[in-house]
Amino acid sequence: MMTIETYLAKNKEEIEKSLFDYLQDESIPSRLKEAMEYSLKAGGKRIRPILVIAGAEAVGGTAQEVMHIACALEMIHTFSLIHDDLPAMDNDDLRRGKPTNHKVFGEAAAILAGDALLAEAFYILSKPPFDCNLKQMLKIISDIAYATGARGMTGGQQIDMASTGKRLSEGELKHLHNLKTGRLITVSVTSGAKYCGASREKIEALEKYGKLIGLAFQIADDILDIEGSEEEMGKDLKSDLKKGKATFPSIVGLIRSKMMEKSLIEDAINVLSDFGKSADPLRGIARYVIERKN
Amino acid sequence: MMTIETYLAKNKEEIEKSLFDYLQDESIPSRLKEAMEYSLKAGGKRIRPILVIAGAEAVGGTAQEVMHIACALEMIHTFSLIHDDLPAMDNDDLRRGKPTNHKVFGEAAAILAGDALLAEAFYILSKPPFDCNLKQMLKIISDIAYATGARGMTGGQQIDMASTGKRLSEGELKHLHNLKTGRLITVSVTSGAKYCGASREKIEALEKYGKLIGLAFQIADDILDIEGSEEEMGKDLKSDLKKGKATFPSIVGLIRSKMMEKSLIEDAINVLSDFGKSADPLRGIARYVIERKN
Numbered sequence: 001m002m003t004i005e006t007y008l009a010k011n012k013e014e015i016e017k018s019l020f021d022y023l024q025d026e027s028i029p030s031r032l033k034e035a036m037e038y039s040l041k042a043g044g045k046r047i048r049p050i051l052v053i054a055g056a057e058a059v060g061g062t063a064q065e066v067m068h069i070a071c072a073l074e075m076i077h078t079f080s081l082i083h084d085d086l087p088a089m090d091n092d093d094l095r096r097g098k099p100t101n102h103k104v105f106g107e108a109a110a111i112l113a114g115d116a117l118l119a120e121a122f123y124i125l126s127k128p129p130f131d132c133n134l135k136q137m138l139k140i141i142s143d144i145a146y147a148t149g150a151r152g153m154t155g156g157q158q159i160d161m162a163s164t165g166k167r168l169s170e171g172e173l174k175h176l177h178n179l180k181t182g183r184l185i186t187v188s189v190t191s192g193a194k195y196c197g198a199s200r201e202k203i204e205a206l207e208k209y210g211k212l213i214g215l216a217f218q219i220a221d222d223i224l225d226i227e228g229s230e231e232e233m234g235k236d237l238k239s240d241l242k243k244g245k246a247t248f249p250s251i252v253g254l255i256r257s258k259m260m261e262k263s264l265i266e267d268a269i270n271v272l273s274d275f276g277k278s279a280d281p282l283r284g285i286a287r288y289v290i291e292r293k294n
Numbered sequence: 295m296m297t298i299e300t301y302l303a304k305n306k307e308e309i310e311k312s313l314f315d316y317l318q319d320e321s322i323p324s325r326l327k328e329a330m331e332y333s334l335k336a337g338g339k340r341i342r343p344i345l346v347i348a349g350a351e352a353v354g355g356t357a358q359e360v361m362h363i364a365c366a367l368e369m370i371h372t373f374s375l376i377h378d379d380l381p382a383m384d385n386d387d388l389r390r391g392k393p394t395n396h397k398v399f400g401e402a403a404a405i406l407a408g409d410a411l412l413a414e415a416f417y418i419l420s421k422p423p424f425d426c427n428l429k430q431m432l433k434i435i436s437d438i439a440y441a442t443g444a445r446g447m448t449g450g451q452q453i454d455m456a457s458t459g460k461r462l463s464e465g466e467l468k469h470l471h472n473l474k475t476g477r478l479i480t481v482s483v484t485s486g487a488k489y490c491g492a493s494r495e496k497i498e499a500l501e502k503y504g505k506l507i508g509l510a511f512q513i514a515d516d517i518l519d520i521e522g523s524e525e526e527m528g529k530d531l532k533s534d535l536k537k538g539k540a541t542f543p544s545i546v547g548l549i550r551s552k553m554m555e556k557s558l559i560e561d562a563i564n565v566l567s568d569f570g571k572s573a574d575p576l577r578g579i580a581r582y583v584i585e586r587k588n
Contacts (some may be wrong), residue, residue: 017567028444029473032452083409088401107382108455111405112448115377115412119443122416126436134428141435142420149413150322150330154406158326161402179323 004284008050014063015049017043020066020072022035024123028116035105035113036120043096045292047217048073050183051285052174055206057273062194068129069140069191072121076148077184079117082110082163084157090243106155117149132195140191156180165244173246178211185217186210189207189282205271206282211284213269220290221262226254228293261290298578302344308357309343313365316418322410329399329407330414334480335370337390339586342367342513344477345487345579349500352566352573355490360424363434363485364416369444371478376404378451380547384537405425412442426489434485441477450474459538467540471512479511480504483576500576506562507580508541513555514584516541522550522588553586 019040023033041122049070056066063070085092085100086107102110126140146152156179164174167252189210190203190267198206226249240247248257268286271278295345296304306433317327343364345438351373352362357364379386379394380401384461386394396404450473457470483504484497492500534541542551562580566573 006526022442027443027453029449031454031456032444032449073312078408083405085403086402088405108380109452111377111380111382112452112455115373116448116452118409118412119439119446121440123436125442126432130430134432138420138422138428138431142417145413145417147422149417150317150326150410151319152413154410154413155323155326158323158403158406158410162323162404164323178460185524 003287004281007281007284008045008288011050011063012046013053015046015067015070015074022120031105031267032107032112032116035101035109036117038252039101039113040075040083042098046074048077051185054281054285056192056196058206058275058282059193059196059198059202060278061085061192062210065130065194066195068124068127069246072124072144073184073188073191075117075121075124076144079114080122080157082114082117085142086110089157089161098196101131101178133197140194143187143191147187152166152179152183153181160183160245163246166189168246168251170251173248176216181218182211182214183213185270192225201274205274208271209268209282212264212271213289216264216268217289218262219248219257219264220250220292223254223257224294228292237256265290298582299362300573301382301575302339302582303577305344305347305357306340309340309361309368312361313368316414317366325399325403326406326410329395329403330411332371332398333376333395333407336392340368340480342371343503345479345482348575349483350486350490351502352569352576353487353490353496355486356571358573359424360420360489362418363489366418366438367478367482367485368413370438373408373415374416374447374451376408376411383451383455427491430491432490437481437485441481446473447475448478450568454539454569457540460540462540462545467545468509469540471509475512476505476508477499477510485559495568498545499568502565503562503580505574506558507583510555510558510562511583513542513551514557514586516533516543517548517551517555518588559584
């Protein structure tokens, strides 16, 4: 049996191969393509596209079938990182140990590279490579647009910007992160499964799983910002504190934060009780979310 | 018979009614919603959504059928205006006589409002309100994403930024504007018609029409930047010159620019020779493109 580390590494490699292929297109202005590629190639765990694949596999699908959805979600994630790093937003100079996009290409090109990656994601989603249930495909596009826009990630980033320097309650912080990271992680898990024709019950379970690991993922990030190694994280630590951002440890304390992430992961694994061995990668990912070092 | 002015005014009113309805959603964070609404409600000619409707009507469809596509295209156009006005891009303080989005809401909120409008457009497109040909709907989404992203508007803006202060040839300027404004205008004309089941021949004619009026639209804009009235334009004039942007009058002269726009409009009307009276609005819009005062 494959360990979760092997599973993640194998899928990361496959995803990156497809991801970089999408931009091999002479009709994209070269400087814009460079800026888009720079951030796409800057590494990262590729958690969202891996969740698309693991969600598909959990209901009997294959990685190959849902690779376009996986790549679209990584493009959307990358778009959000480029924009979040901008001087007007979090003003970060480093991301994954490398200068951020606007540090290399300038602010204008960074804004445009983000915009172009977002549009590219919907371009890819609207051209499924295999015969598929078209109604389902439109529903997946709608789910992803919802999770990306004002009611999801972008709305969460707006709340995040507006809350910086303010005290938040635990509930407010959970709401912020449910929008900012939770919805896109959840839609990653469900999209692949929907594309492969999963039943309504299965989708509902996967939705719960996504929401639980999404929150655990954020708590783990907050903990790593305090306890992680700068080398492994590839960025300045304690950056949340310096920026006056509310974090789970700052609101509920480090010990309670660790209890919360553990219990979220237990719940996420329990939610999958009706799934067989094919959901083992999802179970492994759930554990990995809080055990990772970066 | 309705004059083109009445046609434009009537459709603008209908479009705005629908457009503003889309954001009546409590689940959008209020400050983000405000920023999105501010720019959506800042007026404008609504040319792109009107073209969606006129394209549909030219092949026997109705405004009501394609209103969602019309609104999505106006959202994409508005997203591009907000981002183009940012300090890192064209650094404009006024748009349609009002302070630009970032002047009112700050840069972070302006970037996010643009992002959210782009995502919202695809959200709307993926939820067609009527039974429709789903394969066609996916094709329309793909056309629109293509025209919006790296191979269209966003790519054009990147070339525009990179060319500022440089001498361009007439061909290079045409290419820039074909990407930056031409592709979105063209896809506006074809999307409504495709949704209403137009034949391949009709779509090809509409595509040519869109490309021709798109270029004429840009030449007319360049001429208005020199000859227009600041009051009617709602912004500083001679701004292209001040910013060192290449324009048609600066490259081929004012007289030749006026000849070019006239001949493009004649060609656009000729391309519609196989269409009956139902394409009269498209013919009227073609003339309006170069006769307008703002």
